[in-house]
Amino acid sequence: MVALLKFSPRRPPPPPLSRSPLAVQGLTVAYGGEPVLREVDFVAPEAALVAVVGPNGAGKSTFLKAVLGLQPRLAGRISCYGHPVERQRRLIAYVPQRSSVDWDFPASALDVVAMGLYRRIGWCRPVGARHREQALACLAQVGMADFARRQIGQLSGGQQQRVFLARALAQDARLYLMDEPFAGVDAATERAIVEVLRSLRQRGRTVLCVHHDLHTAPDYFEHLLLLSGRVVAAGAMAEACTAAALEEAYGVRLPAGGATAVRAG
Amino acid sequence: MTAQLVDLLLLRAGYNSAVVVAGAAALGLAAGVVGSFVLLRRRVLVSDAIGHAALPGVALAFLAGLALTGSGRHFGLLLLGAAASGTLGVLLVQAIRDHTRLPEDSAIATVLSLFFSIGVVLLSHIQTLPAGGQAGLNALLLGSAATMSLDEARLVGGAALAVVAVCALLTKEFGLLCFDAGYAAALGWPVRRLDLMLSLLLLAVVAIGLKTVGLILIVALVALPPVAARCWTHRLGRMAALSGGFGALAAWLGAAVSSLWPRLPTGGLIVLVAGGLLMLSLLCGPARGLAAWWRSRPA
Numbered sequence: 001m002v003a004l005l006k007f008s009p010r011r012p013p014p015p016p017l018s019r020s021p022l023a024v025q026g027l028t029v030a031y032g033g034e035p036v037l038r039e040v041d042f043v044a045p046e047a048a049l050v051a052v053v054g055p056n057g058a059g060k061s062t063f064l065k066a067v068l069g070l071q072p073r074l075a076g077r078i079s080c081y082g083h084p085v086e087r088q089r090r091l092i093a094y095v096p097q098r099s100s101v102d103w104d105f106p107a108s109a110l111d112v113v114a115m116g117l118y119r120r121i122g123w124c125r126p127v128g129a130r131h132r133e134q135a136l137a138c139l140a141q142v143g144m145a146d147f148a149r150r151q152i153g154q155l156s157g158g159q160q161q162r163v164f165l166a167r168a169l170a171q172d173a174r175l176y177l178m179d180e181p182f183a184g185v186d187a188a189t190e191r192a193i194v195e196v197l198r199s200l201r202q203r204g205r206t207v208l209c210v211h212h213d214l215h216t217a218p219d220y221f222e223h224l225l226l227l228s229g230r231v232v233a234a235g236a237m238a239e240a241c242t243a244a245a246l247e248e249a250y251g252v253r254l255p256a257g258g259a260t261a262v263r264a265g
Numbered sequence: 266m267t268a269q270l271v272d273l274l275l276l277r278a279g280y281n282s283a284v285v286v287a288g289a290a291a292l293g294l295a296a297g298v299v300g301s302f303v304l305l306r307r308r309v310l311v312s313d314a315i316g317h318a319a320l321p322g323v324a325l326a327f328l329a330g331l332a333l334t335g336s337g338r339h340f341g342l343l344l345l346g347a348a349a350s351g352t353l354g355v356l357l358v359q360a361i362r363d364h365t366r367l368p369e370d371s372a373i374a375t376v377l378s379l380f381f382s383i384g385v386v387l388l389s390h391i392q393t394l395p396a397g398g399q400a401g402l403n404a405l406l407l408g409s410a411a412t413m414s415l416d417e418a419r420l421v422g423g424a425a426l427a428v429v430a431v432c433a434l435l436t437k438e439f440g441l442l443c444f445d446a447g448y449a450a451a452l453g454w455p456v457r458r459l460d461l462m463l464s465l466l467l468l469a470v471v472a473i474g475l476k477t478v479g480l481i482l483i484v485a486l487v488a489l490p491p492v493a494a495r496c497w498t499h500r501l502g503r504m505a506a507l508s509g510g511f512g513a514l515a516a517w518l519g520a521a522v523s524s525l526w527p528r529l530p531t532g533g534l535i536v537l538v539a540g541g542l543l544m545l546s547l548l549c550g551p552a553r554g555l556a557a558w559w560r561s562r563p564a
Binding site: 068069124171 | 305434435436437438440441443444445447448450451452453454495498499500501503504552
């Protein structure tokens with residue numbers, strides 16, 4: 001028995017998975033042979049708002065999709081609260097890009113928000129009155145309670161974005177991944193999203209948010225993941241968001257307003 | 266003639282024809298309900314591919330039946346043949362889409378025409394056989410409710426109702442799949458298996474529609490009712506139910522009329538009725554179409 005054990009090929013035990021909301025090690029993703037992300041290492045702190053920033057084609061959305069398992073990864077380990085991410089799906093909420101769906105779909109705002117509850121409702125069971133109440137409460141959190149019965153195609157872009165946000169809130173997750181929720185929205189929506197982000201952080205949730213606007217990033221987020229096919233900078237906004245890092249990621253000199261205008265969250 | 270038609274429509278024209286008309290209506294119901302999800306998933310043309318791809322299977326099933334029992338017209342065997350080669354066609358479309366640079370519509374066109382030409386060659390071979398002359402396989406292309414037997418109609422009706430029941434159970438899941446498959450996958454829903462389930466239901470509808478609507482026109486019974494239903498409502502559940510209702514109405518009327526005039530192809534009549542319902546919906550529907558456009562135009 002001892003001899004058998006001795007001769008059995010032993011791999012070194014994998015290092016224990018981090019307990020943090022999201023820990024990514026050596027993530028590499030390719031589209032048709034062309035690597036989009038190389039060797040990404042990132043750890044998201046507890047109760048943090050993280051801006052995922054980078055130029056077009058930097059792999060920001062790909063990063064979120066790889067974490068969610070929507071994009072196969074060539075290499076890398078991803079854990080969520082101490083377990084492989086595949087087993088933690090119910091802890092992760094997702095806000096896809098607004099342009100990823102057909103808003104002409106026959107559904108009301110409430111119908112879409114209720115989709116965030118489907119996992120809890122379970123297979124083959126209808127959406128009940130209790131679930132509709134929960135969905136309505138989530139719509140109210142983004143200031144959209146009055147539009148619950150409206151067909152989604154008749155909502156403005158910002159309102160549609162808020163419906164997606166409410167759907168993610170309905171999941172009642174611990175880690176939120178958002179793909180450009182601020183893209184092309186009106187001021188009211190921007191305020192509503194920021195309010196939701198702050199309340200999520202207050203409740204100890206962690207949010208990773210793909211964000212395009214370098215000027216507002218330091219106002220809304222206190223952590224940064226700066227991507228450009230790899231990790232250019234990561235960490236607390238004040239330290240990571242430097243003019244040098246931005247220049248390295250974007251390839252041009254940018255006014256480093258971000259680095260100086262950090263406000264205490 | 267009018268009195269006869271009324272009797273047929275009210276299922277009073279004898280047990281046999283009542284069952285045939287009711288079976289057709291159940292098929293229309295199933296096609297309309299499944300069609301709603303297929304339309305929203307943007308897979309309508311897949312039903313056309315299945316229909317055309319089923320033909321060689323039907324012809325081979327006829328030949329197999331002929332060789333084994335001396336008669337090729339075993340409805341169950343023909344259904345199995347249709348389902349088998351329809352499945353093969355869908356798998357081939359998926360393989361082409363996933364492993365080549367061809368887009369899905371080219372893949373569908375390629376598979377559809379390839380399978381159909383094999384089927385046509387087999388059919389013309391069957392026509393030359395002594396037993397093939399009265400095989401009535403042409404009825405399978407365009408539908409012929411008058412030639413349906415009681416058992417066949419019962420089988421069609423039962424299978425159609427089963428398809429509707431599965432759709433009713435999975436309405437929520439199919440709706441999520443059709444609206445936002447990426448989100449569904451992120452939440453851990455088995456998107457590929459749900460797609461497969463929807464394809465299987467579609468396959469079942471095409472196969473049992475063999476004798477009623479025919480293989481060529483089944484795509485219309487899957488596509489027209491949901492488009493018409495979308496004109497009346499903005500809610501998925503209502504759209505699916507209404508679409509099923511339109512499909513059932515079209516199939517019922519078409520089957521009844523062609524029972525009276527057996528020389529008219531049932532499939533063509535059913536699709537004409539469905540087309541009429543679509544025109545009506547486009548003109549009058551409050552959610553889509555002319556009326557909706559008129560109401561929403563800037564004053």
